[in-house]
Amino acid sequence: MAKNTGRRRTSGGPSSKPTRKSLWFRAIRSLMIWGLALALLGGLFLAAAVTFTMRELPDFSALKSSQNGQMIVVRARDGSELVSLGPSYGKWLGYDQIPQIMKDAMISVEDRRFRDHYGVDPIGIVRSVMVRYEAGRWKQGASTITQQLARNIFLNNARTFGRKAREMVLALALERKFSKDQILELYLNKVYFGGGAYGIDAASRKFFGHPATELSTGEAAIIAGLVKAPSNYSPTADVQASIARGNVVLGTMADNGVITQSEADGTDLTKVKLAKEKGQNSVRYFTDWALPQLDMLLPETNEPIEVWTTLDPRMQEAATAAIIANAPKGAQGALVSLDNDGAVLALVGGTDYINSNYNRATSAERQPGSAWKLFVYLAALEAGYTPSDPVVDEPVTIDGWSPHNSGRKYAGQIDIRSAFAYSKNTIAAQLGNEVGFGTVASMARRFGITTPINTQPAMVLGTSEVRLIDMTRAFAAVSAGGTSVEPYGITKVTTTDGEVLYQHKSVRGQVLVPHYVAAGITDLLQSAVATGTGRAAQIGRPVAGKTGTTSSNKDGWFLGFSSGVTTGVWMGRDDAKAVPGLSGGHAPARAFADFMKVAVAKRPVEEFDTKLQLPEWQLEPDDEYLQGNPDDYYYVDENGNLVHPGSGSGDDAPIYEDGTMGPGPGPGAAMVPDYGNPPAANDDFLDRATGRAPANDPGLRPGQGLAPKIVTPPAPGATRTPAPAATRTPTPVPNY
CATH class of the missing domain: 1.10.3810.10 (Biosynthetic peptidoglycan transglycosylase-like)
Structure with a gap:
């Protein structure tokens, strides 16, 4: 039986290995496939979105x-x-x-x-x-x-x-x-x-x-x-x-x-000839200032609204006329008028809104000149001066700076009231140096000045730039008896159906200075209009105010109040070039008078409260007067700690503000424990507590009325005190 044996066929060609695709090639192919798929999907989505949107669009007539x-x-x-x-x-x-x-x-x-x-x-x-x-x-x-x-x-x-x-x-x-x-x-x-x-x-x-x-x-x-x-x-x-x-x-x-x-x-x-707009010249400055405030007062809304404002049309018209009639040729003018609660009664930011809508009443920053002396004298009155205190108008040099009066004339010994009324620069310089230039700057801040303030000696003459609305606000605070005033222009906002969306709420102002300080500065301001540089601002009823003129007649100011209305006026060129003949006591004061005659015509005549009712601690015998208010005194100890009355028990060491006790340097200001009736203080303690210095102290400056020709300002950071009362002539406190 024959055995059948099979043979396995083999390929007669050369052997070959499968080619492997590189990882990079596969990544690119995958990226392309996915990119194409995403693009196709995005295109389908976009086409669907456009088709759907097109069907939802209004027709042409509806869009019109x-x-x-x-x-x-x-x-x-x-x-x-x-x-x-x-x-x-x-x-x-x-x-x-x-x-x-x-x-x-x-x-x-x-x-x-x-x-x-x-x-x-x-x-x-x-x-x-x-x-x-x-x-x-x-x-x-x-x-x-x-x-x-x-x-x-x-x-x-x-x-x-x-x-x-x-x-x-x-x-x-x-x-x-x-x-x-x-x-x-x-x-x-x-x-x-x-x-x-x-x-x-x-x-x-x-x-x-x-x-x-x-x-x-x-x-x-x-x-x-x-x-x-x-x-x-x-x-x-x-x-x-x-x-x-x-x-x-x-x-x-x-x-x-x-x-x-x-x-x-x-x-x-x-x-190209531009059309002249009508009926906006006197109002748009106000609306440009007031309406942007709606973003803060209201939630976002597109419905029609009615904005009820504080503007008085009769006063606005009078303000516009006063500026146009009195502004020197080539110069601009601005006016702000406030009611006693801060409501803006009139606001003009320039001579022609159509030619220039720049609002000089609320945006422009200019040097106020002598109008700034309001803060210098406020600081001096708060430090203990009175309108009748004697001072000496004579040449003075402070740290290399030598101010001079208009006309370079000096009156010799006068009182504070006359120095303010006739705007004596040398007296303002002495007072500013006496109370401290930083104190004057702090007073300006307190009264609402929002622009930067320098503390160089020349600041007392108004070298720091300010806004007209801020200066007017400061004078309104004086008119309010030393209480802060916040300008506002919108009383309420409603829908066209009468629904109230916003209602202004009056806020009681903060007390900025004691009443006797407000009374004293009002006395000075009234004298400046009655007999001083502001006589052109008289309107047949009591007016208190102050002029201001800067170097080379670049700026002219007048600010004042009467019958509860406070008004500030500024004039000058936008490019800050000199305006021949411009001074605060002329064109600005006349514009103030023209406006105020209309503004207060229907208001009762109000006499100013200028009666000085000093606190009891200022009416004590001389020795006690020197110590000031016993609740306010302090001194700086040898470790640089601020020491003032406090309460405590236990050791005799001072108690610091964080609760720790001395002796030695502490982390904060020290407070002296109160043990009831303390033992008699030695002379050194009294000197430090009251600011008095020994008679041989080389840093001692003569007091009011005895200012030397060269005055060295205190070192930076040093505590300033009013002139010692012993160097002043005691005067009875009159009724002003």
């Missing part, structure tokens, strides 16, 4: 009738309407009614590829990113006209990726639902151009006084330039900025070929 912005009616204190702010819409212009030059200008500057994209411009996005990379910051936007339209109608201006994504979806949907001409028509009739004007017709009427159908090339360029930043390029806010921006638009139009370069060069924007 929709409006943007919040209507705000501003009312005076008597309920009359001062101004209506918010959206202003002109006549709706169809696409064929809009001048071609206006359409070309807007497309050139806002979206030169408007006719070529589908609502979102990828090329514009890439270009914006490249500019961002080269400049290091975003300098060029990529929003198309369609995107801007979507944002203006449906969204807000929040800078978030979510809002940007919705904006793109809406833009794509708008492009699918409406034609390019319809989109441009909607845009030009609804875009915001500033000043409350929505649409080119409202802007044309506002800025040029005629319909948009009559726009010239120059006017169209100015309007097209406003979209980027309406508040910055508005012709009514900054003419030069609007012209510069308009020239940029003309250059862009020439680059895009819609006008020739010769046409661009031949368009003189300085010859």
Whole structure:
């Protein structure tokens, strides 16, 4: 039986191994597959979102009738309407009614590829990113006209990726639902151009006084330039900025070929005539200051509201007339008037709001000159001086600084009242050095000065810049008997149906200085108007006030009060150049008088309370008077610790504020334990406690009325005290 043996076939070709794909190749292939899948999924999602959004969009007629912005009616204190702010819409212009030059200008500057994209411009996005990379910051936007339209109608201006994504979806949907001409028509009739004007017709009427159908090339360029930043390029806010921006638009139009370069060069924007706005000159300074406060007073709302203010129309008109009539030629003027509770009765920030809306009453910082002496004399009165105390008006040098009086004349021995009334600079310098320049700065802060204050000796003459509203607030606090006053302009906010959204609540002011200090400074202020530099401010009833004039007549001030109304006036040039003849006692004082005659005409005459009722501790015999108020004295021990009366028991060592006891350096100010009737103090203790120095003390300065010609200021950080009473002539306390 034959055995069948099989043979296994082998391949006759060469052997080969399977090629392994590299890990890198597989990763790239997977990435491409997943990327394509995600892109496809994203595209499907975007298409679905755009389709759904397009179906939900209102039709063209509904979009035409929709409006943007919040209507705000501003009312005076008597309920009359001062101004209506918010959206202003002109006549709706169809696409064929809009001048071609206006359409070309807007497309050139806002979206030169408007006719070529589908609502979102990828090329514009890439270009914006490249500019961002080269400049290091975003300098060029990529929003198309369609995107801007979507944002203006449906969204807000929040800078978030979510809002940007919705904006793109809406833009794509708008492009699918409406034609390019319809989109441009909607845009030009609804875009915001500033000043409350929505649409080119409202802007044309506002800025040029005629319909948009009559726009010239120059006017169209100015309007097209406003979209980027309406508040910055508005012709009514900054003419030069609007012209510069308009020239940029003309250059862009020439680059895009819609006008020739010769046409661009031949368009003189300085010859474009602007329309004169009416009925806003005296009110808009006030509304510009008051209305931004709504952001803090109200929750976010877009519903129409009515804002009831403190402004008195009769007083506002008088304030405007007083500034215009008295401001020197080429100079500006500002006025703020406050009621006794801080309500702003009138506010004028310049001679003409249309030509310049810069608010000099609330924003400008200028040197107050001698009006600053209010704080010098307040500090001196609080330190123990009285209006009748004698002082010597003579040349003086403080740390190398030698102030001089107007006319370089010196009166010799006079009293505090006369020194203030005639604004003697040498006396203010001596008093400031006596009480301490830091003390004067602290007093100014206490009375509401918010700008930086220097503490160099010359500060007593008003070298620190201040705002008019702050200075007026300080004088109002004096009128209120030394109690703080907070200016406010809004009393309540309601809906158009009368629902109260906000109601102002009066807050009792803080006591800033004792009553006798307020009485004393009122005495001085009244004398300055009755017999001193402020005589031009007299109005036939009691007035207290102070003039202020800076070097080279750059600034003139008058601030004062009568019958519960406090008013501050400033005049000068915006460029801080000298104004020939300007001084606080002339034009500003006359403007004050012209206004106040109207402001207080219907108020009863009020006599000032200038009766000095000094505290009992200031009326003790001389030895006790020197010690001041026994509840207030303190001294600094040899370890640098502040020592003042306290309570405690146990050891004789001082008790520190953190509860630990001496002797030796402590972590805080030491407090002397109270053991009932303490033993008699030695002379050294009394010298330190009262600020007296031994007769041979080289740092001793003569007191009031005996000021030397050269005065050395105390070392920084040293404790300052009033002039020792022994060097003054004791006088009975009169009734002022």
